[in-house]
């Protein structure tokens with residue numbers, strides 16, 4: 150094997166370079182050995198954990214902690230332990246003359262000296278941000294090139310001599326142009342300065358990233374999660390971090406990134422799963438769904454809850470066996486009114502009323518007996534029949550399903566709650582009176598017997614938030630956020646009320662009927678109206694020629710987004726009229742398989758099965774989009790599932806059919822055309838949609 154050692158600006162003797170490379174390899178080997186020792190120690194502690202811990206609870210806590218620690222210290226032989234090095238100059242006050250290797254996690258030797266610094270450590274920031282203009286004390290920045298875990302090259306920038314490569318770095322270029330296979334990988338080695346600024350934003354800051362396809366939004370979101378977990382370990386471990394993605398195929402595509410960065414405890418969910426309080430067993434017409442996702446429904450639901458709070462009509466008389474106690478109407482009015490004014494979630498309010506009633510009883514008992522009744526007495530009174538009957542009259546217990554069930558089934562209840570908010574036609578639509586109940590919610594006599602739709606689940610989640618506040622996350626990353634409905638935003642807002650969010654999206658890729666056209670509105674629904682909207686404009690995925698082709702659609706998409714510039718000058722675009730789509734697809738896939746990398750065939754949803762069958766018949770096995778670990782190199786993906794994914798070679802089959810399949814079909818086509826990493830082939834029999842023709 151030849152060692153392709155290279156420096157960019159400092160041609161030195163090849164022998165010296167080989168020596169340097171050899172030294173770096175030695176450092177890599179000893180770092181790996183040190184990591185092994187760290188892991189073995191953790192494992193040993195894990196094994197003896199229950200012997201050293203005092204009690205079962207401590208043992209379990211310790212066991213869990215050690216299990217996590219062992220996982221965090223896993224070493225993947227195919228990913229390099231470090232990817233960069235910083236040599237500080239003599240003048241730096243803190244790090245004068247020091248040299249640090251920067252990698253995926255801290256590795257220390259037996260004496261506790263650092264061998265590799267975590268990329269998230271404060272010093273490592275200079276690896277991403279130092280420049281010739283602002284060297285931040287760094288004399289030399291070195292980047293390493295790897296192939297299958299073997300260190301093959303390095304590239305130096307002498308920042309102290311004003312040298313800087315920026316995006317001209319050969320190692321960056323190689324990483325970007327690398328043929329893609331399998332799931333998404335981390336980008337720690339090549340995070341760009343403007344991305345790093347977002348990754349390292351303060352935990353308190355909510356931010357919204359508007360970026361064209363392939364500008365690294367998903368990558369930024371995942372790395373920010375990893376960064377925040379590093380800096381605020383304890384707090385975020387308690388509060389939790391959540392990643393929200395558009396569908397399960399996408400989540401499985403990104404699932405390996407955080408574990409590769411040593412972060413194994415992050416929740417990942419689709420919005421649908423986040424609000425899955427009830428099973429979804431019915432499908433809805435788009436019009437009714439859009440109405441249920443409309444933000445006015447939040448107010449309808451709030452009112453529907455509020456009408457349950459009534460006025461006390463009779464005093465409470467309750468006996469404890471020895472005495473009969475009485476609470477008159479006036480104090481009961483005051484209790485209800487005071488609690489109502491506090492604006493608590495309804496369920497919490499009910500318990501607050503109960504507690505206040507009990508404390509009125511307690512005061513009477515104290516006055517009579519000159520001593521305070523015990524806890525058992527208080528509990529008994531709280532659960533006594535007269536107290537519960539009073540609560541049921543003025544503040545009845547509600548369930549979210551019950552509430553939505555009534556709203557969808559009882560015209561009078563809906564009319565009251567929706568008065569001035571929804572037109573009579575809209576109310577009829579909600580209750581399936583205008584569609585004859587052909588699609589949509591299949592109402593049963595009870596909530597349990599009802600077959601709910603996905604939009605019902607969103608309403609039920611809203612109702613549930615009105616009754617009880619859900620446990621929130623410390624930080625939530627929301628990907629493909631342009632497709633969130635106002636009601637879905639509110640579901641996320643409830644879960645991030647006391648935390649911050651990273652919102653990632655591209656208005657041009659909005660395909661939902663309620664897709665955002667202005668980030669400010671989305672942010673307002675998310676409860677973060679003041680979050681900064683930051684653009685990302687450098688594309689790392691799609692070759693320039695393909696971007697130019699896809700961008701012809703932009704004027705027709707009616708969104709105001711900054712155009713992106715592709716870093717990739719390579720790549721190929723081939724748009725062809727064919728006579729038979731199936732035959733042409735099979736031939737195109739065969740040709741693509743001659744190259745390295747993944748092949749994605751993207752077609753209108755209803756064409757997918759046919760294409761898979763044709764490919765199978767031609768001896769080309771294919772995988773489905775949610776099976777990222779599949780051995781097959783070819784995936785056939787329905788257009789509606791391809792958002793956020795990428796393939797090395799993309800074959801788009803019949804764009805006109807993709808556009809015709811849905812109201813925002815042109816936006817969908819824009820998504821579809823921007824999935825290619827190296828080559829895009831567009832095969833069509835029908836004329837191309839107008840903007841492309």
Ligand SMILES: Nc1ncnc2c1ncn2[C@@H]1O[C@H](COP(=O)(O)OP(=O)(O)OP(=O)(O)O)[C@@H](O)[C@H]1O
Nearest residue numbers: 336339340341362363364365366367368689690793
């Ligand atoms: N700094 C970087 N260095 C190397 N690769 C990068 C960098 N930033 C992004 N990439 C790569 O570019 C590709 C696109 O990134 P990503 O999927 O995060 O983009 P996106 O903006 O979320 O795209 P989309 O809008 O299509 O969902 C990925 O393969 C990612 O690894």
